[in-house]
Amino acid sequence: MGDELARQRRELPWVPIEKEYPLQTEDGTSTLAELFDGRSQLVVYHFMFGPDYEAGCPACSATADSFNGVLAHLKACDVTMICVSRAPIEKLLAYQERMGWSFNWASSHQSDFNFDFGVSAGEEMTHDPAAPRPEANELALLKLLNEQPAVRENLPRIAIQNASSTGTNVDGYFSEGHGISTFAREGGTIYHSTPATPAGRSS
Numbered sequence: 001m002g003d004e005l006a007r008q009r010r011e012l013p014w015v016p017i018e019k020e021y022p023l024q025t026e027d028g029t030s031t032l033a034e035l036f037d038g039r040s041q042l043v044v045y046h047f048m049f050g051p052d053y054e055a056g057c058p059a060c061s062a063t064a065d066s067f068n069g070v071l072a073h074l075k076a077c078d079v080t081m082i083c084v085s086r087a088p089i090e091k092l093l094a095y096q097e098r099m100g101w102s103f104n105w106a107s108s109h110q111s112d113f114n115f116d117f118g119v120s121a122g123e124e125m126t127h128d129p130a131a132p133r134p135e136a137n138e139l140a141l142l143k144l145l146n147e148q149p150a151v152r153e154n155l156p157r158i159a160i161q162n163a164s165s166t167g168t169n170v171d172g173y174f175s176e177g178h179g180i181s182t183f184a185r186e187g188g189t190i191y192h193s194t195p196a197t198p199a200g201r202s203s
Helices: 002-010 058-064 067-076 089-099 137-147 149-153 157-165
Strands: 015-017 023-025 028-030 041-046 079-085 105-107 179-186 189-193
Touching (some): 067 079, 089 105
Parallel strands (some): 041 079, 079 105
Antiparallel strands (some): 015 189, 023 028, 041 179
């Protein structure tokens, strides 16, 4: 069943990205194309670290602890991997140094990137309305928190603890979402794709 699902996902159409997304990195402002770093595939891990956070999401941080070790393997498969968060780049770099990570991290603080790819709440997403609208689980939960008091009253303790550890409250915490977006570049065009990497298992 898993292989069949993967096959179906690979057959979904790639969607060209025409909008410009200026992203802040340690080396200055970069475009999405520049973040490919010369490779044909780009994997973006949406790390929950909003502008009002004082520290990164604990769950995302635990996941990110393994990233340094896989970067070389991904590069050998023509894949560049980065993290993107909506907090200002200064916050991200300070937290990265504190955690001892070396992967590339970009800030979407000055662009619509997070909103358009469904991992930040607070603004309307501006991609093609005819395309399926993605939405992170956290944003869906945020809606339930606001619409159904019983959901807020029965929120697991770990969710409250995670929110507190980021220096924000539950609403602020779930205004950001985690997930993976994958992109491919052919010629001068960038495409948003569905599989774990655009080339699928062959990569």
